[in-house]
Amino acid sequence: MWKDYCASYIKNNRASSLSIMVAAFISTFFLSFLCTLFYNSWISEIDMITLEEGDWQGRIVGDIDEADINTIQDFPNVKRVLVNEDLSQGKKIVVDIYFNNMRTIYQDLPQIINKLGLEADAASYHSLLLSRYLIHDPSDKEPPLLLSFYLGVLFIVSFSLVLIIRNSFAVSMGARIHQFGIFSSIGATPKQILACLLQEAAILCVVPILLGYLLGIFACVGALEGANYIAKDIAGRYEGTFCYHPLISVITILASVLTVFFSAWLPARKISKLTPLEAILGTNKSMLKRKRNPRILSRMFGMEGELAANALKAQKKALRTSSLSLTLSFLGFTLMMCVLTLMDISTKHTYFERYQDAWDVMVTVKDTKIEEFDYTDKLRGLEGVRDIIVYQKAKSIISVSEDWISDDLVKLGGLEKVAGKSVTKSDGSWLIEAPIVIMDDEAFKEYCKEIGIQPKLEGTIILNEIWDSINSVFRYRKYIPFVKENRATINLKNTEKNQEADKIPVLGFTQQVPVLREEYSDYSLVQFISQSLWEKISGQVEGAEADTYIRILSREGVTLEELNDLEDNIAQLIGTAYEIESDNRIQNKITNDKIFKAYKLVFGSLCFLLAVIGIANVFSYTLGFIYQRKREFAQYMSVGLTPFGMRKIFIIEALVIAGRPLLITLLLTGIFEVFAIKASYLNPMEVLTKLPILPILLFSLVIIGFVALAYYIGGKRLLQCNLNEALQNDTLI
Template sequence: MWKDYSISFIKNNRSSSVSIIVAALISSLFLSFLSSLFYNAWMYEVEQIILEEGDWQGRITGDLDEEDLLTIKNTANVERTVINEKLSKEQELVVDVYFRNPRTIFQDMPLIIEQLGLEDDAATYHLLLLSRYFIHDPQDEEPPLLLAFYLAVLIFVSFSLILVIRNSFAVSMSARIHQFGILSSIGATPRQIMICLIQEAAILCAVPILLGNFMGIALSMGVYKGANLIAANVVGRHVAIFHYHPAVFAIAILSSVITVFFSAWLPARKLSKLTPLEAVRNLGELQLKKKKNSRILSLLFGIEGELAGNALKAQKKALRTSTISLTLSFLGFTMMLCFFALMGISTKHTYFERYQDAWDVMVTIKETKIENFGLTMDLHELEGVRNCIVYQKAEAVTPISEEWQSEELRTLGGLGIFTETSASKEADTCWVKSSVVIMDDAGFTNYCEQIGIVPRLDGTVILNQIWDSLNSNFRYKRYIPYVKEDRETIILQNEVKEGETVDIPVIAYTQKVPALREEYDNYTMVQFIPVSLWKKISGKIEGVEADTYIRILSREGATIDELDALEEDISLLVGPAYETEIENRIENKITNDKMIGGYKLMIVALCSLLAAIGISNVFSNTLGLLRQRKREFAQYLSVGLTPEGLRKMFCIEAMVIAGRPLLITLPLTVIFVVFAINASYLNPMEFLVEAPIVPAIIFSLTIFGFVALAYYFGGKKMFKYSLIDVLRDDTSV
């Protein structure tokens, strides 16, 4: 009997059935998609860490013998040990330790170290890899929470999707209280009603849940293939491989099934508490507990606005998911696009435009001193090379007396006001950091000619400027002279101020830097010296970086193909003798644009997902509330409201549902943009040119269009019924 009743209700109430089917399909699809996407992102992150840093979990360093290694292996939770040949030294062995249960690593490793008789610092933990398994050092007061944040977002979005199914059932069940009251009055028990509702839920949702999960898997596979295509030319990127685990499928299916079960069980439980008389008297109409005037809507649209406002207030709980989801989608979409626009403007100013004439190809020679690099002249002779500079960087300290400081600097208060400058202060002398750029002799000679001095290879050129941070911001820096240009020598010493000092002749003072892709610290004294001089003083000055750099300018207007060919020639010349990393400017720009495009695509996808959740809830409520609202509209018609008035009500409701999130979002976005522009000292007009106005309008119109479509379908169904039929019939929609 109940089976026949359920099938009959489903056939005669297609709109509410369709809303439940669609809600189950969309929710299960996105639950499956999000679960798969999160799992694959997690797997990709783990693979990336393992490729870059290894898969070891713990590491023990010390003077270990065979007996010590056996002690480590015989520890209960240790799965295996591997001697790290690369890091081990003659008197010091490095052992990578793998655990059966890594969650106890922070208890097991100290015990092993104690057994071996080593100091606490002999133990090292692979914190980054462990954190990806949600294993954190209990002593760490600020553990990495990025993965936990992603999981929290996943749970929040999943909960929103679950509410879509629940709301669809709640709307359908609420509309049937009157019917179940009649059935209860003739002997139906709460248990029978509950079985009926769960039975209907199983019939309606079984196929959509399975289909949605498979569609979610296919969608996540498509996203990963798209990500690989977008980032195909990104140098050094680990290719994303799609992974799927049966547990992910089980979790997605189980979440959907549990949601459907409780979505049917909760209304049934509520119905069981109603007496038959209360249920029969309940006609399933939307009612406000407390009448409130919608002043703005009534002022703008008259009586239809007043009625629409009351209807929206009556549906407040049912539309809560839509309001939250649409607001978050609008907010996320507009804020993130504005953020990317601001970031793009900043990157353009500080990197691509700033250095576009400074380099075309950059080569990093790993673990090589500049004085040991012997291919400088060969690089100059390569076809397509317009200019080439080989350089290395070192750090030292220089004493700057108060007397030597420039008048402009002393007027501001001297070096003391720039706390970053002083390594230490002795009497009236500040020891400031000095960045030394060591250039090949040919490059240094060309630089001397550019600043208009006679080239010499026995001294230094001082960049005589310091940022006046008191009277300018970092975006538009104003520089003043650092020192008086009256000294013929300058002192250099190791950064730790140990060892002997070196007096270097000063060839010139200048405010012009050589064309290098370098960003110098704000308050350091920058010096440029030739490699010939460096060979004489390098034994006295430490602090030199391990790598050497080659900056190459190609012919003006070079294309990406020409730079790729030049990059290949450089690799063939330098690669066999040295370990190198090579990059070119145009490829960097393309890669940067692709990465930003990928990030934008992810944001658009996430915001579209949130919007889809909200829209599906609107469709669910609009189609599912027909039974509850048909009597409401019939009453309006009976007192003289015209069908055009009802259509106007529908339009007002659709406009408010889609427009309210937009009105909430706009002020917040404006506040964010104003704050970001002020914090980054950008010109507001420059942002307005790059502002994502068109995408925001398109996104907004899309939301408005889908909400309007939901109300169009609901209105089309509603206006099929005559006034007499609606008031008399209470069996079906």
């Protein structure tokens, strides 16, 4: 009997059945697409990090022998240990460690270090890779939260998608309480009614769920191919490849099936709590337990405002799902747009605006020492070269005694107060990083002239500044003198052997750096020396990086074509003798803009999906919400309410239904913006002037428009019904 009834109901109620099928398809499709896209983006991010920095998780550097390696391997959580031959030099062995459970790495690695008898700084963590697995340093007060944010948005969107199915079933099942009440009165049990509803749900939703699941996967494949096509001209790009995990299918299908099950089960549970007479008479309809005078709407809109407010209060529980869905969709949209804006501002601050005048072409000469590079003069003679610096970088440390620290630093509480754990103390003095920038002789002389020092090659120029971390933030750093400018010589130490080199004359102290695309540590004493001096002390200091760099400035207002030609000329001149990599400023900016546009396209598409999800939820529920109120409006008309008054009620309800989620979302977005601005230390006015107000405003208008459209269609259908007949039928039952 129930099979015949199900088949008959589906056949005779095609609109309602089609609504449920479309909802199941849309929800499963977007759920499958978003989960698959997020998984592929996550895997691509890990692959890029692994490709650029390696897949190691923990690393130990020190005097390590075979017995130590066996000790590490015997540690319970260690999966495997590899000696990094590329980074190991002499007795300084670099060991890469992989763990069975990465989540305990910040507890396990210090224990390994203690067991080996090494200092704490011998251990390092692949923090970027670990953060992609949501593993953060417990001592980090500001861990990266971007991935957590994306997961939060994904959860919000997924929950909103599930609500689409729930809303469609709520509209259909809510209209059938009366019908199932009749069945209950003639002996149907709640279990039989539940079996009937589950049969209908299975017939209507199995095919749409499977179809939506498969099409969501194909849509993700298409999106990845589209992203690869957009980025095909970007040099050095990572080409994303499609990958899939069985857990995605479990999440997608299980979420959809469970939603369908509970959407069918809840009406049966509701009926089981009603007596047959209550179900038939419809006395379960939502009513206000305590009638209150809605002052705001009644004062603004009169009697119609009061009726609309009471109707919304009476249907508060029923509307809660739809409002929540709309709020979540709008919240996801606005947060995505705000994150894009913050990313754009941050990128400009940290790179393009900071270094836009520091370089036009950068060339990296692979595995070449600066003293072995013989083309400096020839490069200076190339057409289009205005200025050139050939340089190499090296590491060293310097001992800074308490009496050498500047008075400004002492006033702030001393070096430990300003730098914290970034500096270490040994034998009463501070061991400070002293990175060395080795410049070709001609460029070093020019640098001396720029800062007002007599050009000499036998000496160092010290960058005498330290970040005042107490009175400024990293985004807008203020600097004070690090040391007193009263030293004629210094002793640089070898970072590997901790041995002092010969005394080096100090040519001068400065707060002006040479024009290079370099970023220096906040708590270091950077040394700028000539190539000639380096050739004399390199055997004592060591620590030089493998590559040499060439910074080239061209004429003012140079074009992309000119920089491309200059790159080609450089490649023809030195490309046959050395292995080089080069890029130019304009092409770098174009590439970054393309990448950011691709980000905007991806996030914009996601935001569009969020809009569709929210609108679908509102549209489906609002139509059902209006159409089920025939008896209510029949009663209004019986006491003299005109069609104009009914339309006014609809307009008020539409404004409340659309406006409330918008106001809640804007409040939450405002809180997020305050938190994000504070966390990123950006100037609030700078962020406020670039907020995506227009997209958010357009999205708000679209939501209001579609809610109004849903009310227009529902109201038109309602007015076309014979409301007197509806009232009479309900009275006769």
